[in-house]
Amino acid sequence: MANKDYYKTLEVDKNATKSDVKKAFKKKAMKYHPDRAPEDKKVEYEEKFKEINEAASVLGDDKKRQQYDQFGSASFNSAGGAPGGHQGFDFSDIMSQFRSGSFGDFDDIFDSLFGGNGGSRRNARARRGNNLAYEIEISLEEASTGIKKTLDLNKLENCSDCQGKGATEFKSCHHCNGSGYVRKTQRTPFGLFQQTAPCPYCHGKGELPQDSCDGCNGEGLVRKRKKIEVKIPGGVENGMKLRVPNEGEAGMNSGPNGDLYVIVYVKEHKYFxxxxxxxxxxxxxxxxxxxxxxxxxxxxxxxxxxxxxxxxxxxxxxxxxxxxxxxxxxxxxxxxxxxxxxxxxxxxxxxxxxxxxxxxxxxxxxxxxxxxxxx
Ligand SMILES: [Zn+2]
Ligand SMILES: [Zn+2]
Missing domain, CATH: 2.60.260.20 (Urease metallochaperone UreE, N-terminal domain)
Structure with missing residues (x-):
């Protein structure tokens, strides 16, 4: 079987990091997602999509990538014959997944490729942004009167292109008919129970992203410089932490912002x-x-x-x-x-x-x- 160049398929360098591979995969897979194929190119897109998936599933997995670098793609295709006993790829599951769904399912496919265990589901939930710490040194004179200081922060903020949503186009989620909730029937020793749970496909949002925002690679967050002014009160003690609510990093998936902690150091005075x-x-x-x-x-x-x-x-x-x-x-x-x-x-x-x-x-x-x- 011909040796496939997975690096070429994803257009990444031989030294590309795992995150480079993921990014390249996401970009390519978005482009060749069969849902986006023009009528006359369905087959071509599907083939291409398969190739991308195959390349990513190898280069995105440290063990497989090592094997590939050593033995080439053939080592995966001959079932049983490969070092480590790797089986050929079965994409029927992935194909059926994306056929039944749309881009909302995409992250799950992505995760199954990279061996994530529902990581994207967890990530898709609203998560509070990180707190930030900023150290600042002031003079004793400034500590006595109090002072306003401008801090130059470099932090994760919501992407302005997509308002932190990671995508610019959304469609009503067809798994839950846009309600964000699904009914589940649970079998227990006491009988059947009907339960309402957040829709696992749209994570309770009722809509699914249709693209990946270019401004933030679909992350929803971008690193930005931001200047903010803080008021340091007169009498501030050395080493004191001042909390500035909501000025930490932006939350994921519309989660709340973290806080900023300004740690104030008061310089020693020559005479006082x-x-x-x-x-x-x-x-x-x-x-x-x-x-x-x-x-x-x-x-x-x-x-x-x-x-x-x-x-x-x-x-x-x-x-x-x-x-x-x-x-x-x-x-x-x-x-x-x-x-x-x-x-x-x-x-x-x-x-x-x-x-x-x-x-x-x-x-x-x-x-x-x-x-x-x-x-
Ligand atoms: Zn964005
Ligand atoms: Zn839904």
Whole structure:
């Protein structure tokens, strides 16, 4: 028997992946589906359709494809003689399937070829889209006030050519007369039961696709870039997940969209340290201000504020500035800013300054400290 070139039949490369094979098969089979054959080409289309099915059933199956690559198509046709004992193909089942139905049954035929166990039926049911995660880094300033950010997403969206249906032309399902439901009689030990179930051919939709959308290869979904704006609330915590409903990937077969989770990371600040909604900062003050007291200006996360330093302030003293921290997320109010002052010892002095400092140093505290320690 002549060796058939299955790769040529499907017009795919020798290195084509399984999904390439599936795509090629779907495209070809759609084209040569006997239902679409012109009156004078019925036989030709049927032959072609058989060839396509045969090629796909081999190239779509890893084991068979390996066998084919090694031994050629003849190894399948001689019943019993093939390595692995493969039988010839029997297409009578497939042919009767598509004769009795139309394109709606097509996915089932497709699946039986690729050894799917009703996968397309499952897939044809509405399925919720995937959730997406998007990480974003913001500054502490932005975290304090809240900010709007534009996210550039690359996600599965409903195909605009077919509105996510995978096909542009539909016909009323003749299995259920367009109702989407079929009556089933079930035999049980208690007698016969009549049951209404969703039509397995149209999956309860009442209509069957008549073509495969070019825009999405019949998948109904396409990957698209989409910009969306999200509002990050003031006071957002580091690592917080913000849920944006319905902005995940589109659902399959009119299923609902998934959600988008924006994970917010707050960058560390060079000067401010965050502790929940409080902020801490260390501010240098002069020896004079520490000694005599005074008012200083300290930075806050949104600008600046005045802080009173009482006379006799020691280095490392912490002052609390109310409501200068970050806003609380779950209730009203704002955290505080804690200011630690550090007395800066001057490194260079004029002669006059030196004299004045020396006068202060006449009372050396370390001398009385000895007394404290040794009693
Ligand atoms: Zn489409
Ligand atoms: Zn139906």
């Amino acid at each position: 340290e965050r502790s929940s909604q409080d902020l801490k900062i260390t501010v240098p003050i002069s020896f004079t201000t520490a000694t005599l007291g005074g008012e200083i200006e300290v930075p806050t996360i949104t600008g600046k504020a005045k802080l009173k330093i009482p006379s006799g302030t020691q280095s490392e003293t912490v002052f609390k500035m109310r409501d200068k921290g970050l806003p609380f997320l779950r209730f009203s109010g704002t955290g505080d800013q804690l200011v630690k002052v550090r007395i800066e010892v001057p490194k260079k002095l004029t002669k006059k300054q030196k004299e004045l400092i020396e006068k202060l140093g006449e009372k050396e505290p370390s001398k009385s400290f000895f007394k404290k320690v040794f009693g």
